[in-house]
Amino acid sequence: MGQIRAVSSKTHSYLAKQWDELAAERHRQIASGEDLSFTHVVVPSVRKLLAGANNRVVLDIGCGTGDFTKELADAAQQVVAIDPSHESIAVARRVCREAVNVRFIESSLEELGPQFRCETATAAVAVMSLMTAPDLDALANRLAQLLAGGSQFIAVLTHPCFWPRYSGYEREPWFQYDAEIFVEAPFAISRCRTDIQTTHIHRPLRRYLEALSKVGFALQAALEPLPAADIQSMYPNPWEFPRFIALRWQKLG
Numbered sequence: 001m002g003q004i005r006a007v008s009s010k011t012h013s014y015l016a017k018q019w020d021e022l023a024a025e026r027h028r029q030i031a032s033g034e035d036l037s038f039t040h041v042v043v044p045s046v047r048k049l050l051a052g053a054n055n056r057v058v059l060d061i062g063c064g065t066g067d068f069t070k071e072l073a074d075a076a077q078q079v080v081a082i083d084p085s086h087e088s089i090a091v092a093r094r095v096c097r098e099a100v101n102v103r104f105i106e107s108s109l110e111e112l113g114p115q116f117r118c119e120t121a122t123a124a125v126a127v128m129s130l131m132t133a134p135d136l137d138a139l140a141n142r143l144a145q146l147l148a149g150g151s152q153f154i155a156v157l158t159h160p161c162f163w164p165r166y167s168g169y170e171r172e173p174w175f176q177y178d179a180e181i182f183v184e185a186p187f188a189i190s191r192c193r194t195d196i197q198t199t200h201i202h203r204p205l206r207r208y209l210e211a212l213s214k215v216g217f218a219l220q221a222a223l224e225p226l227p228a229a230d231i232q233s234m235y236p237n238p239w240e241f242p243r244f245i246a247l248r249w250q251k252l253g
């Protein structure tokens with residue numbers, strides 16, 4: 001994938017500017033169906049894990065350009081869609097313009113002030129956003145405050161065990177599976193490369209499990225989806241391992 005490098009830790013506003021730059025192109029990739037994984041792997045996994053959850057008030061953490069938020073709005077009574085990227089939220093408002101049950105908030109989840117009250121949230125999703133959040137523990141803490149006991153939290157992320165290999169940085173001298181590493185690279189999907197830099201944070205899988213467990217979430221289900229043969233045939237390269245992992249937790253108490 002080229003020009004992948006480890007960088008120092010970054011602030012929310014630095015990262016949000018990167019997502020601002022990508023927003024229009026990102027929506028185009030998803031809406032055109034060019035992002036095969038979003039359509040055929042990520043969204044079906046969220047649907048599967050969300051089935052049966054209480055959809056009265058759903059938090060969409062890192063809603064990005066709102067392409068999944070729109071689907072969520074059809075399934076939930078109310079959606080609160082949160083993202084610190086101004087441009088992504090602007091695109092998302094357009095994408096969801098007909099959904100009257102979506103409230104957008106331009107902020108990171110953890111920077112939502114104490115005046116934001118959502119004790120009634122009954123479920124939350126984080127679609128491809130946990131590995132872009134710079135402070136996982138702060139995010140998990142805030143999530144625990146916002147979700148009522150019994151609520152479900154579903155996250156899909158790049159699979160930390162395999163993404164470094166897939167992206168081609170597993171053998172870089174700076175890579176260590178067990179470390180938390182900010183990785184900057186031009187944003188790419190299997191059928192389209194861009195020159196726009198975005199950052200994800202590599203963390204060992206254990207970090208996600210520990211961060212959520214520490215604040216009172218019990219892991220209920222995990223999926224390591226692999227596309228069926230007809231879908232795989234649309235990709236330039238075969239899938240040798242799961243590229244994504246989808247997890248569902250329940251908030252205890």
Ligand SMILES: C[S@@+](CC[C@H](N)C(=O)[O-])C[C@H]1O[C@@H](n2cnc3c(N)ncnc32)[C@H](O)[C@@H]1O
Pocket residue numbers: 015016019061062063064065066067068082083084085088107108109110126127128129132133134139
């Ligand atoms: C890869 S994009 C995914 C967007 C969308 N969910 C999708 O699947 O198309 C990751 C998004 O997470 C947002 N994000 C990162 N950290 C966040 C945080 N702490 N709270 C809320 N959103 C965050 C970013 O601004 C970015 O828009």
